[in-house]
Amino acid sequence: MSAKRTMTITDKLYRDRFKVDEDSHLWIKDPNMCVKCPFDFRCIRVCPTDVYKWQEEKVNITYDACVECGACRVACYNVGWKNPKGGFGISYKYG
Amino acid sequence: MTEKFDSVVVGAGPAGSAAACTMAKAGMNVLVIEKGEKPGAKNMFGGVIFRHHTEQLAPEFWKTAPIERHVVEYQYWFMTKDSHVLLSHRNQCFNKQFNAFTVHRAKFDPWLAKLAEDAGATIINRTTAEDVIKENGKIIGVKTDRGDVFADVVIAADGVNSMLAKQAGIREELKQDSVVLAVKEVIAFPRQKIEDRFNLGPEEGVAAMFIGWGPGMHAGFLYTNRDTLSVGIGINLHDLDTSGKRPNDLFEEFKSHPSIAPILQEGELKEYSAHLIPEGGYDQVGRIFTDGMLVVGDAAMLVNAVNWEGTNLAMTSGIIAGQTVTDAKKSNDFSSRNLAKYREKLEQSFVLKDLRQYRELPKFFASNPHFFTLYPELANELIYSWHLVGDETKQERIKEAKSMLFKRRSRLGLLKDAYHMWRMFS
Numbered sequence: 143m144s145a146k147r148t149m150t151i152t153d154k155l156y157r158d159r160f161k162v163d164e165d166s167h168l169w170i171k172d173p174n175m176c177v178k179c180p181f182d183f184r185c186i187r188v189c190p191t192d193v194y195k196w197q198e199e200k201v202n203i204t205y206d207a208c209v210e211c212g213a214c215r216v217a218c219y220n221v222g223w224k225n226p227k228g229g230f231g232i233s234y235k236y237g
Numbered sequence: 238m239t240e241k242f243d244s245v246v247v248g249a250g251p252a253g254s255a256a257a258c259t260m261a262k263a264g265m266n267v268l269v270i271e272k273g274e275k276p277g278a279k280n281m282f283g284g285v286i287f288r289h290h291t292e293q294l295a296p297e298f299w300k301t302a303p304i305e306r307h308v309v310e311y312q313y314w315f316m317t318k319d320s321h322v323l324l325s326h327r328n329q330c331f332n333k334q335f336n337a338f339t340v341h342r343a344k345f346d347p348w349l350a351k352l353a354e355d356a357g358a359t360i361i362n363r364t365t366a367e368d369v370i371k372e373n374g375k376i377i378g379v380k381t382d383r384g385d386v387f388a389d390v391v392i393a394a395d396g397v398n399s400m401l402a403k404q405a406g407i408r409e410e411l412k413q414d415s416v417v418l419a420v421k422e423v424i425a426f427p428r429q430k431i432e433d434r435f436n437l438g439p440e441e442g443v444a445a446m447f448i449g450w451g452p453g454m455h456a457g458f459l460y461t462n463r464d465t466l467s468v469g470i471g472i473n474l475h476d477l478d479t480s481g482k483r484p485n486d487l488f489e490e491f492k493s494h495p496s497i498a499p500i501l502q503e504g505e506l507k508e509y510s511a512h513l514i515p516e517g518g519y520d521q522v523g524r525i526f527t528d529g530m531l532v533v534g535d536a537a538m539l540v541n542a543v544n545w546e547g548t549n550l551a552m553t554s555g556i557i558a559g560q561t562v563t564d565a566k567k568s569n570d571f572s573s574r575n576l577a578k579y580r581e582k583l584e585q586s587f588v589l590k591d592l593r594q595y596r597e598l599p600k601f602f603a604s605n606p607h608f609f610t611l612y613p614e615l616a617n618e619l620i621y622s623w624h625l626v627g628d629e630t631k632q633e634r635i636k637e638a639k640s641m642l643f644k645r646r647s648r649l650g651l652l653k654d655a656y657h658m659w660r661m662f663s
Contacts, residue, residue, distance in 0.1 A: 148489050154422070154509035161274070181478075188477055190420045190484040190511035210279060211511040212398040213418045213484075216411045216474055225400065227382050229274045229363030236423040236465065236508045237281040237342030 151192045155207055163230040166205040168193065168214070169222035176201045176220065184217040208232070242268045244562050245379055245388040246358075247366045247401055249276035251286070252534025252551035252558075253394030254349040258294050259559025261356035265566065268388070269350065269358055270381055272365040277346025279396075281510040282547065283419050283458040283469045285337035285444060286345060290549040293556060295352055299335060303344040305462035306442030308337040310435075314457075314496070315613035316449035321496040322616045332441070339442050339460045339467065341423070366395065369404045369530070375571075376405055376529035389571045390562045391530045394555065397513045399536035407524040407532070414475035414603060415517030417454075417542075420484045421469030422492075424504035428464040434500060435461055446545065449613025450494055452480035454602055457491050458545075459500070465507060466500075468492065471514060473603075484511070516542040518599045519592040525583075526576040531558045539588055543595050550588045557582045598661055608654070611645060 170176060176183075177199060186194040191207045194214065209232045215223035225231075244260055246253045249271040257269045273279045285308060291298050299307070310327035354360050361383075370378035370385060378387035379401070393401035397416065402408035426434075435443045447457030453476020460467040470484075470491050477484065492501055515521065515538040522539065525532040533539070534551035541550060561579040565571050583589045602608055622638045629637075646654070 148493075149506065151485050151509075154485075154506065157506055157508050158510070184478055187481070187483060188418065188474060190418065191509075192485075209509075209511050210398075211418065212411075212513050213416075213474060213511070215398065216413055216416055216513065217478065219410070223398075224367075225272050225365045225398075228272050228365045231279070232510075233274050233278045234281060234343045234508060234510060236344075236467075237277055237346075237510065 151190075151207075155191060158209070159233045159235060160206060161230050161233060162206040163227055166203060167224050167226045167231070168203050168205045168208060170201050170203070171220050171222050173200055181218055185214040185221055188213045188217045240268070241387040242266050243388065243566060244268075244390045244392060245270065245386050246392040246394055247379060248272075248394035248396060248534075248536070249350040249353075249360060250280055250346060250394060250396060250534060250551065251349060251548045252536070252555040253392065254346070254353045255294055255552040255555030256392050256394060256533055256559040256562075257350075257353035257358040257360075258356050259556050260563055261353055261358040263559070263563040264357075265563060267353070267358040268386060269353060269360045270364040270366060270379070270386070271350070271360065271362045273362065275347050275362050276350035276360070277343040280342040280346055281419075281421055281512050282342060283421055283460070283467065283471060284545060284547060285460065286340050287337050287546070287549040288335045290552045294349070294552065299338065302348050304338040304340050306339050306437075306440055307331065307335045308339065308444045309437070309441040310443045312443060312445035314445060314447040314449075315616050316447055316494065316496065317614050317617045318450065319495055320617045320621065322613070322620055337444070339444070339462050341462065341465075366401060369401055374528060376527065389529070390565065390576070392555075392558055392562070393530060393532045393536050394534050395536050397515045397535040397538075399532065401530075402532045402536055405527055405530050407527050407530075409523070411513075411515070412517065412521075413478060414473060415515065415521045415538075415599070416474050417471040417514040417516045418474050418477055418484060418511065419469055419471040419514055420488045420511045421467060421509070422488075422506055423462075423465050423467055423508040423510075424501060425465045425507050426504050430503075431461050431464065431466065437461065447491070447497070448609050450491055451487055452476055452482065453606055454609055457497070466504065468501065473516070474513075476606075514542075514547070515540050516599065518542065519589065519596040522589070522592065526573060526579050528573045528576075529571050531561065531576060531579050533558045539592070541591050541595070543598060544591070546591075553586060553588050554583060557586065595661065601657060601661070605654070605657075607646070615642060615645060
């Protein structure tokens with residue numbers, strides 16, 4: 143029997159069903175603000191699905207992993223957030 | 238589509254479908270728009286739906302609705318990092334008269350929406366509301382990604398992130414300390430294994446909550462479904478922020494707790510989900526009506542965080558909103574002044590009465606986080622020392638336990654806590 147390994151978020155998201163739009167429903171309003179983030183990168187820290195990453199001096203958004211909880215939006219006013227277009231985004235089978 | 242309806246309901250969750258069902262039954266021309274590919278596709282909860290309130294829409298619904306199990310036992314786990322004290326209540330009354338049911342929202346919500354549809358409402362899925370349409374300061378419709386729709390009254394049932402309430406100018410941005418981030422997994426087991434592990438009959442279920450294992454205001458939850466468990470954690474977003482921990486890491490910590498891990502072993506992960514819960518209480522409800530619009534359910538922050546109730550507040554607010562709009566139609570008066578009756582009726586119902594009762598609680602727990610950590614710890618330590626045997630006499634043990642107790646919290650502190658709890662609940 144193999145040693146039990148903690149599942150990563152990527153492993154978990156494989157179980158979820160998404161219909162990915164071409165356009166992101168998430169964006170950073172002012173990328174300059176992120177360079178000296180006053181909140182110690184809350185968007186990155188509170189996101190349950192690792193949508194946000196700090197790469198090459200900017201916040202990178204993997205919007206196709208977003209389950210639309212809204213934590214980032216509440217955590218930081220610099221996060222632009224809207225609902226995905228109808229039928230797109232997360233689609234729970236159980237919920 | 239450029240059509241005029243008596244009412245457009247945005248969101249086909251429990252609140253929206255209850256509102257639509259109520260209005261359609263009264264002969265109103267109702268449109269429901271839902272952004273998911275079907276109702277429930279965007280919804281998750283760590284919770285139950287309640288017999289009493291669901292029956293107001295469909296008597297004896299459990300005979301046909303996609304429910305999982307009826308709850309016969311409530312468990313409260315008070316934990317430390319390597320122990321727990323379990324308080325559990327099972328009652329045959331819950332078998333004689335059902336109280337609550339576990340459900341999967343992606344299955345239950347479509348059934349509830351179908352009730353509204355059968356009553357005559359039109360439901361359009363895969364349609365996102367983008368903005369409210371205003372005329373002379375009054376809301377007259379909704380701009381969607383499939384065109385504009387118009388109505389005498391728009392009902393915002395668009396959940397905790399309600400964009401519509403903000404666009405209508407009646408909701409400020411949510412505050413971090415007013416929301417709880419819930420992260421959940423649905424884990425599959427053979428049906429028999431669930432019934433063996435929880436000592437349940439074929440249709441019976443357990444609802445469990447866990448405190449003491451995490452930082453700040455937090456809780457874990459577990460619900461037994463037919464052949465899955467819904468397991469998750471909820472943590473106040475502000476406390477998550479200051480803890481410096483990531484949601485999934487906290488969740489994994491919870492799941493690997495020595496008291497939890499055996500319950501979850503050999504399960505197969507089916508789904509990972511996350512959602513916000515509005516737990517700001519009465520003072521965060523704010524304005525829930527304006528000219529041409531009512532706000533219901535999570536969008537109106539109607540969650541009772543103490544008793545873990547939400548779907549019943551959602552359905553009740555939907556029903557009352559539906560009745561208010563039906564009445565308003567008779568006088569053709571959809572002004573804020575007339576729609577204020579919605580708020581008045583909510584104030585007279587258990588919905589806002591309960592929230593008002595617990596009004597001080599969010600603030601109180603925020604400034605007294607020891608309720609979530611110290612008391613579970615003390616309970617565990619006291620019961621541990623009660624059972625531990627050695628060469629000390631019982632009297633020495635009790636003395637030691639007492640001195641430990643008063644070291645952790647002074648006599649005055651304990652008295653103050655008891656007084657606050659008594660005042661809050663009476």
